[in-house]
Amino acid sequence: MLSELDLSQKIKKKEYEEIMADLRIKLGELQREAKLLNIPIMLVFEGWGASGKGTLINELILPLDPRGFNVYTTNYLNQDEMMRPFLWRFWVKTPAKGRIAIFEKSWYRRTLVERIDNDIEGNEIKSTFEDINSFERQLSDDGNIIMKFFIHISKEKQKERFLELESNPSTAWRVTKDDWKHHEQYEKYIKITEEMIEKTDKDYAPWTIIEGNDRKFAEVKVFTSIILNLENAINAAKEKAEAPSTSSILQNNTQCNGDNLVKSSILRNIDLSVSISKEEYKEKLKKYQNKMRVIEHELYTRRIPVVIVYEGWDAAGKGGNIKRITENLDPRGYQVVPIAAPNVVEKSHHYLWRFWNEFPKAGHITIFDRSWYGRVLVERVEGFCSYEEWNRAYKEINEMEEQFINFGAVVIKFWLQIDKDEQLARFNERMNTPEKQWKITDEDWRNREKWERYEDAANDMLIKTSTTRAPWTIIESNSKMYSRIKALKTVIDAIEKKI
Amino acid sequence: MLSELDLSQKIKKKEYEEIMADLRIKLGELQREAKLLNIPIMLVFEGWGASGKGTLINELILPLDPRGFNVYTTNYLNQDEMMRPFLWRFWVKTPAKGRIAIFEKSWYRRTLVERIDNDIEGNEIKSTFEDINSFERQLSDDGNIIMKFFIHISKEKQKERFLELESNPSTAWRVTKDDWKHHEQYEKYIKITEEMIEKTDKDYAPWTIIEGNDRKFAEVKVFTSIILNLENAINAAKEKAEAPSTSSILQNNTQCNGDNLVKSSILRNIDLSVSISKEEYKEKLKKYQNKMRVIEHELYTRRIPVVIVYEGWDAAGKGGNIKRITENLDPRGYQVVPIAAPNVVEKSHHYLWRFWNEFPKAGHITIFDRSWYGRVLVERVEGFCSYEEWNRAYKEINEMEEQFINFGAVVIKFWLQIDKDEQLARFNERMNTPEKQWKITDEDWRNREKWERYEDAANDMLIKTSTTRAPWTIIESNSKMYSRIKALKTVIDAIEKKI
Numbered sequence: 002m003l004s005e006l007d008l009s010q011k012i013k014k015k016e017y018e019e020i021m022a023d024l025r026i027k028l029g030e031l032q033r034e035a036k037l038l039n040i041p042i043m044l045v046f047e048g049w050g051a052s053g054k055g056t057l058i059n060e061l062i063l064p065l066d067p068r069g070f071n072v073y074t075t076n077y078l079n080q081d082e083m084m085r086p087f088l089w090r091f092w093v094k095t096p097a098k099g100r101i102a103i104f105e106k107s108w109y110r111r112t113l114v115e116r117i118d119n120d121i122e123g124n125e126i127k128s129t130f131e132d133i134n135s136f137e138r139q140l141s142d143d144g145n146i147i148m149k150f151f152i153h154i155s156k157e158k159q160k161e162r163f164l165e166l167e168s169n170p171s172t173a174w175r176v177t178k179d180d181w182k183h184h185e186q187y188e189k190y191i192k193i194t195e196e197m198i199e200k201t202d203k204d205y206a207p208w209t210i211i212e213g214n215d216r217k218f219a220e221v222k223v224f225t226s227i228i229l230n231l232e233n234a235i236n237a238a239k240e241k242a243e244a245p246s247t248s249s250i251l252q253n254n255t256q257c258n259g260d261n262l263v264k265s266s267i268l269r270n271i272d273l274s275v276s277i278s279k280e281e282y283k284e285k286l287k288k289y290q291n292k293m294r295v296i297e298h299e300l301y302t303r304r305i306p307v308v309i310v311y312e313g314w315d316a317a318g319k320g321g322n323i324k325r326i327t328e329n330l331d332p333r334g335y336q337v338v339p340i341a342a343p344n345v346v347e348k349s350h351h352y353l354w355r356f357w358n359e360f361p362k363a364g365h366i367t368i369f370d371r372s373w374y375g376r377v378l379v380e381r382v383e384g385f386c387s388y389e390e391w392n393r394a395y396k397e398i399n400e401m402e403e404q405f406i407n408f409g410a411v412v413i414k415f416w417l418q419i420d421k422d423e424q425l426a427r428f429n430e431r432m433n434t435p436e437k438q439w440k441i442t443d444e445d446w447r448n449r450e451k452w453e454r455y456e457d458a459a460n461d462m463l464i465k466t467s468t469t470r471a472p473w474t475i476i477e478s479n480s481k482m483y484s485r486i487k488a489l490k491t492v493i494d495a496i497e498k499k500i
Numbered sequence: 501m502l503s504e505l506d507l508s509q510k511i512k513k514k515e516y517e518e519i520m521a522d523l524r525i526k527l528g529e530l531q532r533e534a535k536l537l538n539i540p541i542m543l544v545f546e547g548w549g550a551s552g553k554g555t556l557i558n559e560l561i562l563p564l565d566p567r568g569f570n571v572y573t574t575n576y577l578n579q580d581e582m583m584r585p586f587l588w589r590f591w592v593k594t595p596a597k598g599r600i601a602i603f604e605k606s607w608y609r610r611t612l613v614e615r616i617d618n619d620i621e622g623n624e625i626k627s628t629f630e631d632i633n634s635f636e637r638q639l640s641d642d643g644n645i646i647m648k649f650f651i652h653i654s655k656e657k658q659k660e661r662f663l664e665l666e667s668n669p670s671t672a673w674r675v676t677k678d679d680w681k682h683h684e685q686y687e688k689y690i691k692i693t694e695e696m697i698e699k700t701d702k703d704y705a706p707w708t709i710i711e712g713n714d715r716k717f718a719e720v721k722v723f724t725s726i727i728l729n730l731e732n733a734i735n736a737a738k739e740k741a742e743a744p745s746t747s748s749i750l751q752n753n754t755q756c757n758g759d760n761l762v763k764s765s766i767l768r769n770i771d772l773s774v775s776i777s778k779e780e781y782k783e784k785l786k787k788y789q790n791k792m793r794v795i796e797h798e799l800y801t802r803r804i805p806v807v808i809v810y811e812g813w814d815a816a817g818k819g820g821n822i823k824r825i826t827e828n829l830d831p832r833g834y835q836v837v838p839i840a841a842p843n844v845v846e847k848s849h850h851y852l853w854r855f856w857n858e859f860p861k862a863g864h865i866t867i868f869d870r871s872w873y874g875r876v877l878v879e880r881v882e883g884f885c886s887y888e889e890w891n892r893a894y895k896e897i898n899e900m901e902e903q904f905i906n907f908g909a910v911v912i913k914f915w916l917q918i919d920k921d922e923q924l925a926r927f928n929e930r931m932n933t934p935e936k937q938w939k940i941t942d943e944d945w946r947n948r949e950k951w952e953r954y955e956d957a958a959n960d961m962l963i964k965t966s967t968t969r970a971p972w973t974i975i976e977s978n979s980k981m982y983s984r985i986k987a988l989k990t991v992i993d994a995i996e997k998k999i
Contacts (some may be wrong), residue, residue, distance in 0.1 A: 067873070081861070083862075084803070084861040084862035084908070085805075085861065086907035088856075089856060092852075092853060092856035093856060093857050094855075095846040097845070098846075098848045128906060132903050134901075135896075135899040135903075139850065139896050139899070140850060142896075143851075145850075241950075245928075306583075309568045346596070349596040349598075350594060350596055351638065351642045351644075353643075354591060354594060357588060358586055360585065360588055362580070362584065363583035363584070379530075393641060397634075397641075400631075400634040400841075403629055404634075405585060407585070407627060407631075408584070408586075440646060451555065467548070
């Protein structure tokens with residue numbers, strides 16, 4: 002999902018200066034508190050060449066007490082390091098209690114540049130991810146706060162910065178041949194970076210992706226992330242030390258200045274103006290629906306199960322879209338499962354239990370009209386589960402889908418995206434059309450009021466659960482016709498790829 | 501370590517009946533409490549054919565309220581199950597809150613009989629272990645108490661029971677051709693069972709190995725394990741519900757009737773009478789020490805690091821043993837690291853940090869005189885770390901050693917075993933020999949008083965950290981000469997295997 006991130010976000014100079022003055026003071030305070038509480042902190046900075054890691058770290062250490070931190074730059078292995086397991090050089094640098102270790106590049110080097118240079122693949126890359134996860138988990142279990150940042154810039158921005166550096170004789174040396182080589186391999190690096198984040202984004206050591214095209218935006222986002230995380234960790238440590246009452250720790254309700262300005266956004270980056278002519282629609286609809294019928298038969302003979310997930314805004318057109326998928330299918334081969342709030346029996350089990358129950362038989366298609374993603378959408382926004390619960394759900398969901406895929410299933414996930422105006426128009430149309438009034442409830446209007454919070458949740462979901470093998474497809478749905486054709490086409494392509 | 505377990509332990513009928521009367525009442529009470537607290541419980545029984553799983557489960561459910569549990573027997577897949585991912589049939593059977601699900605055979609079938617029948621190896625078995633671990637972790641995170649029992653009997657005992665069943669017409673049908681086939685493959689099954697336990701023994705879903713040769717012993721051990729685990733879980737749940745004070749939860753200090761009778765024992769099973777003549781000793785010592793010198797050179801040219809760990813009782817002869825290993829070596833190629841209590845700097849880091857620091861360069865040998873295993877021995881027994889900390893250390897240690905081995909290291913671990921009388925004799929000799937008096941301190945005498953607790957800790961350690969790739973070697977050390985030769989031989993064999 003890196004490529005879909007909105008890199009155009011900016012913060013104005015005046016606003017930046019006001020916010021940063023606050024954030025610097027806050028960060029200094031938190032360092033002192035963490036020191037008193039003996040909390041060790043590890044900050045990892047990875048990112049593209051010329052994405053500004055060095056500058057960010059410089060800004061970061063300005064407000065810190067210099068006796069309390071170390072900055073380590075990770076580069077080629079030296080002689081001593083080559084003769085030890087790859088995590089050795091990081092183990093020996095883990096911070097003492099109360100200190101901060103800042104890594105400019107890190108153990109992730111092995112999953113990025115070394116992966117490509119030394120062709121680390123298959124079991125070797127798999128065990129590298131496992132080693133990294135156990136390294137971070139062991140340190141976290143021992144009380145370390147671990148935060149990881151990936152500074153993301155676009156290919157164009159990187160080129161622009163390289164050229165700028167080269168144009169100045171005093172900085173030209175900073176751009177190497179290797180840098181240009183990596184620039185050429187940008188798309189390849191995107192892919193392995195996404196995989197790295199997917200495999201190592203853990204609740205105990207989360208990645209934060211920093212949109213780095215605007216340096217001020219990046220800086221505010223790094224500062225606010227660190228401050229919010231530290232504040233939570235420090236509160237948790239304090240509560241544990243005194244009379245603990247777990248509930249409040251888990252709410253993660255701390256806030257800080259500027260926090261609202263630096264949300265990751267995929268959805269705001271979507272071009273919703275795309276559409277399709279009625280003729281093209283009719284023609285393609287017929288063609289694809291016929292194709293679906295053939296494919297359904299093929300799936301059955303080959304015993305391939307298919308799971309299709311529909312998520313999206315109220316009135317985004319999920320129902321109509323699903324109808325177009327199934328219209329021409331043999332009803333014995335598919336099932337549509339609408340997901341509402343769990344009933345009493347479902348509530349007495351693990352939240353994934355009811356979805357496991359509905360897993361299609363090999364050779365069948367199950368379409369979920371809303372799904373397990375409710376855990377990180379409605380349940381998160383409405384507070385039906387705790388911060389800890391929805392936060393760990395990303396991993397649980399990725400694991401479940403991975404198991405489906407390992408069994409041979411095709412997993413297709415749609416997010417139907419419309420904008421707020423389009424939703425309003427559709428709500429009003431429903432209100433004013435007698436036969437559609439059943440489709441609109443007070444709850445829909447209430448949810449609409451929480452648009453921004455649902456959008457945050459959806460963005461996080463898209464970033465954290467769009468995996469290599471089970472990616473999300475965002476469907477531009479302001480045009481219903483466009484939306485239906487794109488969904489049909491995506492289903493057909495995914496299944497044909499499998500077949 | 502399964503083969504080394506002491507299967508000769510028995511409980512007398514009268515004692516058994518007294519204890520069981522208590523345990524049954526206790527178990528019934530705990531079921532009711534768990535129900536009130538809405539805690540779901542999963543009990544898994546795996547084990548050899550004719551190990552008595554069925555009988556055990558029958559005994560187990562007698563004191564339970566029949567409205568509160570289900571028993572599931574896992575056998576060949578039915579049509580419906582074949583068409584779903586392998587965990588599907590277990591997901592749909594996960595217990596509702598407050599209920600108990602008992603599995604006679606389980607998802608582990610796939611790592612045992614199905615593994616051999618369908619030749620599941622390589623990446624497939626690896627991902628099976630991963631899927632199982634995430635399944636159990638997800639359920640545990642959601643509040644499930646998961647306990648897993650492996651009922652272990654000897655090959656001879658299995659044969660005896662099969663023949664007994666066959667000799668009676670009414671039970672003869674219970675012994676199948678497959679049973680006899682598996683009996684022939686006993687050693688193969690031992691190996692994959694050990695691997696299964698190694699890969700899936702987690703703090704959130706621990707395995708308990710039940711010595712099953714004596715049915716009464718097995719029954720008491722199953723009951724006490726369940727009772728102790730449940731009591732801890734229920735106390736934890738209660739404390740969490742009220743004003744929680746984490747400390748007491750983590751001490752695991754509950755006890756129950758009969759608990760002391762059913763300890764797993766490897767060490768009590770060791771034949772310490774083995775010895776060696778002085779002539780043989782001299783001859784072999786010379787031979788092996790010369791060999792070591794050659795091997796040291798070989799290691800250096802091949803850049804293989806070697807880690808040797810010495811653990812064992814005070815006065816078991818670690819020092820003299822290490823001396824014989826190194827006597828003939830080039831001192832530039834090895835290092836002996838004596839491990840005492842951590843200093844201030846070491847205490848301010850993760851407990852594994854100082855051992856990572858001492859990892860040998862490729863081509864070198866490091867001998868640890870005591871080691872990271874202090875975490876699960878002295879730190880456990882003396883209460884220097886919490887129950888939670890030493891309990892999670894088994895996994896952390898296994899992970900660290902796995903990383904060493906993946907890097908290409910040879911990891912050799914010795915437990916030097918002597919009995920209590922031999923220790924006393926050596927202590928007294930030290931007291932009475934002026935030049936040896938420095939070797940004996942008040943602390944040694946104090947530790948001696950805690951012999952049984954150290955023995956429990958060592959047994960657990962041997963069971964939980966003897967992995968396929970980094971197994972423990974127990975050295976019978978009542979005879980110092982025997983001990984030294986066995987250690988030298990083991991080191992040479994392990995390194996030659998690698999070379």
